[in-house]
Amino acid sequence: LRTPSGLSEGEMAKQMKVKKLKNLKTLDSKPGVYTAYKPYLNRDEDIIKQLQKGVQQKRPSAAQNAILRRYFLELTQSFIIPLERYVASLMPLQKTISPWKSPPQLRAFVSQDFMKTLEKAGPQLTSRLKGDWIGLYRNFLKSPNFDGWFRNRRREMTQKLEALHLEALCEEDLQQRVQMHSEVETVDLVLKLKDKLTQAEREQLPVRPGTVAKLRAHIDAVILALPEDLQGILHKPSTP
Template sequence: MTLLLLGPVTDPQGLQSIFYPGKSVIYPQHSKLTDKEKTNICYLSFPDSNSGCLGDTQFCFRFRQSSGRRVSLHCLLDHYDKDLPVYLKSLVLISKLPYIHFFHTVLKQIAPEYFEKSEPYLEAACNDVDRWPAPVPGKTLHLPIMGVVMKVRIPTCHDKPGTTQIAQLTQQADTHISVILPTVHEVDLFRCFCPVFLHSQMLWELVLLGEPLVVMAPSPSESSETVLALVNCISPLKYFSDFRPYFTIHDSEFKEYTTRTQAPPSVILGVTNPFFAKTLQHWPHIIRIGDLKPAGEIPKQVKVKKLKNLKTLDSKPGVYTSYKPYLNRDEEIIKQLQKGVQQKRPSEAQSVILRRYFLELTQSFIIPLERYVASLMPLQKSISPWKSPPQLRQFLPEEFMKTLEKTGPQLTSRIKGDWIGLYRHFLKSPNFDGWFKTRRKEMTQKLEALHLEALCEEDLLLWTQKHTEVETVDLVLKLKNKLLQADRERLPVKPDTMEKLRTHIDAIILALPEDLQGILLKTGMT
């Protein structure tokens, strides 16, 4: 097994460098992994012995970093068998960037050659990757890798399915480009939802509410793709709970996730071992799928069944749950997808339709929340340069519920049902907690930025003439802290605001006695 670690984008070297448990290699060689992380990777890097997986296969997995380390890693695995038995070869790429489709493509380029030419080829590939620029949102990149140039565009939060930016990427002719990727992170949504698209809206609700969910699949590939499709179906809302595209009985969190002494955690697990059918019987929602069909083929639609029917290891495919959806099923999207199948519409086009449907559904749900949270923002006229920035108003669930009568999702969605009940459930979920914390942080930073801009509009030099030297020095220190905060937290300030504030600070310091100027300058105040 070989591990290729891609470092954080802030690392100018890009790559960090591979490890040796037994017959393994790690690039870059100065990368650090704990024994627990190495063990998890070793077990996750091969299909379960119960999977009917033969030949080349690709899948992805996630694992939790050991305590004391910051963000969770996203791992992508590419496994090639070539002339050797399956269990002898595997190439794993580890990254903190969730660019699933892009990394799969990278591994398709380098893995076959690596298995023939060994470490020197991988070192050369790493040198290419080392020179890649940082992945700036909205920017189109040309990335060379072992004689091949890949053209990709890093997505932004404003992108929508089938947007002109993506279309332009594929239409522009470049003679030196070998591979053009319309997406770096999206999976084939329709292929993954194909067996269950009659229930796609119910699954959207389960993911939105952060419900414990298990995907039982015949292989790691089907497992990981389905889990990723579920997580992506609530975009642009971020899924804030844990999710494991491929999970095994050897995972260090196995006991934590399978204990019956407490309610199942808010996590989506993708599994292949039939043992989980028994171990996870107490979980409230289980999706059991068969082999995913190639594009253009539609498997028999699975049915919703009671959990009590999932008792044997050879249970039939189905959605095993007692969950009753809050919203009525949208028959229009089902008819549209069924018509696409009959007309042999390409899977990519079907995925765009389904992705757009999920996007509109999520936006209809989230817009009333965004509107209410925006009302918690203090008025700009209440911001005084000489007082601390005002606080956001408290989020009051019942106050929010009252706004739904006039500004609820019925304004943008044709779907009927118990929207109020869905909101009440959502407000108790990890996804709401994560979303609101993010919005609160953004709004607090906006208040800080407005406060900074209000300070810049004041005649601060005139103010110092009416105050003591002690008060003036205190002002300089506070202004400098504002600058540091703006830089550290990347506050959304206008481009000229920072420079204007530095000019104010310089002018105030120059107006002070020389001894104070020296002290402030020596302490790095300007």
């Protein structure tokens, strides 16, 4: 049988096989780790030379590993510091925290705003490594790793806001405030303070030492200032 080009099927198969062989690339015989991943940062020749020198000098493996771990730790810190700095800026100022209002909310993480900070406060301040840092950050912000990292940081910062709010409450003269409000409002205050106390103990909020005990004492004092029937409802604290 002949194909439209005039070649037999056997000749056609042989020609295709030759073309495929021509397209094959020879494998690099040098030892190393190969990957299809395209790096964003340039190769650091200094660390490579340092490790190669260690091999030549028969440096112990533990020492080589320590050098490599320190290198990647410093590189990771250079990468994460700009993120930490920007996330810290999302925290409301402490002076905006009022004991009689709900704690303020963290501002939203806006990727574009963060990227703008990299020009003057990026990893170039702490790392000599060159490359596409911007592309690396863009890729990281879209990854599950960033989502997990930011959720943890957001939880920590939210707890810090709750702790500052709790400390602000403890600094207030609650007895004076009770005198200015009705019994219903005072009962409502006690219930809210109890909720704050439960939250502080359950979530182990990062409050100053003695804050929880001080809040508990405030609650007891406010309850004792109420009529006895209300004290019973609010679980009157035991007196010595």
